[in-house]
Amino acid sequence: MQAADVMTPDVITVTPDTEVREIARLLLEHHISAVPVVDANRKVLGIVSEGDLMRRVENATDQRHSWWLKSIFAAANNASDYVKSHGRKAKEIMTPDPITIDEDKPLYRIAALLEKHHIKRVPVVRDGRLVGIVSRANLLQGFSAAAPDTDMEATPQQDREIRDAILKEINAHTGLMFDRVNVIVNNGVVQLWGLVQNQDEKMAAQVAAENTPGVKRIENNLGFVPLGVGGY
Numbered sequence: 001m002q003a004a005d006v007m008t009p010d011v012i013t014v015t016p017d018t019e020v021r022e023i024a025r026l027l028l029e030h031h032i033s034a035v036p037v038v039d040a041n042r043k044v045l046g047i048v049s050e051g052d053l054m055r056r057v058e059n060a061t062d063q064r065h066s067w068w069l070k071s072i073f074a075a076a077n078n079a080s081d082y083v084k085s086h087g088r089k090a091k092e093i094m095t096p097d098p099i100t101i102d103e104d105k106p107l108y109r110i111a112a113l114l115e116k117h118h119i120k121r122v123p124v125v126r127d128g129r130l131v132g133i134v135s136r137a138n139l140l141q142g143f144s145a146a147a148p149d150t151d152m153e154a155t156p157q158q159d160r161e162i163r164d165a166i167l168k169e170i171n172a173h174t175g176l177m178f179d180r181v182n183v184i185v186n187n188g189v190v191q192l193w194g195l196v197q198n199q200d201e202k203m204a205a206q207v208a209a210e211n212t213p214g215v216k217r218i219e220n221n222l223g224f225v226p227l228g229v230g231g232y
Contacts, residue, residue: 001186003110004103005160006142007124007132009167010178013038016045016091023048023090030179031195031225034121036098037090042129046094047121053093100125101134107142110134138182141193145186159185162214166190169212174204181205181222188216195225 014023014035026035027050034049100123101110113122114136124132163185171178181194190209196202202222209218 001107001142001145001156002103003101003105003107003124003132003134005156005163005186006107006138006182006184007103007134008138008179008182009132010171011036011123011130011133012179013042013130014048014090015039016089016094018090020053020088020090020093024053027053030177032179036123036130036133037094038130044098044100044123044125044130046090046096047098047123048090048094049120052095098123102126103131107139111139114139137193141182141184141191145184145189145191158214159187162188162190162212165212166209166215169208170205174201174208176201176205180225183209185215188214189219190215190217191219192222194222196222197225 012026012030012032012035014026014037016037016039018037023035027033034047036044037046037048038044099113099117099119101113103124103126105124110122114120121133121135123130124134163183166183166185167178167181170176170181170183176196180196181192184191184193190212192205192209196205202220202224205222206218206220209215
């Protein structure tokens with residue numbers, strides 16, 4: 001399996017001039033822990049993570065990210081006062097020039113890269129433009145799906161076509177928040193991962209997979225969105 005087989009597509013991004021308050025809102029709204037910073041051509045300039053935001057706040061390093069981010073909107077503590085009085089933009093707090101990978105990067109090499117550089121996620125680029133992001137969770141999903149199955153004979157290209165078709169159907173017709181759902185396909189076996197709001201959304205993703213030609217089995221691992229959970 002390669003990056004293209006497990007990456008989260010349609011990544012939530014910000015521009016260099018996006019304000020800290022807006023970045024915090026995006027992290028909360030989409031239940032993610034970081035956003036790539038891109039230019040007009042979707043070239044990756046940097047990444048802003050919850051850690052980058054936390055480092056802007058004095059005396060808050062022992063607090064969980066959900067508490068800190070929500071405090072921005074509560075206007076009830078030092079974090080909120082800090083953001084109001086020290087307004088910053090993405091380009092000022094981001095980790096610049098992040099490591100990126102191509103779509104054909106094997107999973108084991110991505111895992112080694114994350115371990116070597118002590119990072120939790122890596123943007124995926126095509127011709128220099130952002131097309132996805134691979135997190136530690138994506139890697140675990142991929143490794144879970146990669147167990148050999150002698151009854152299946154689908155090619156990697158067929159698996160990728162199935163994955164693309166399911167993602168397209170979910171995005172176009174189910175009403176799910178696309179960035180929260182990931183699809184892994186190995187030898188025609190589909191694994192659904194991510195977070196949804198309710199059982200109806202979970203079943204909508206299942207039906208989208210069931211109606212896709214080439215799918216031989218579905219493992220629906222979708223969970224429900226709890227408060228304060230981060231994604232990639």
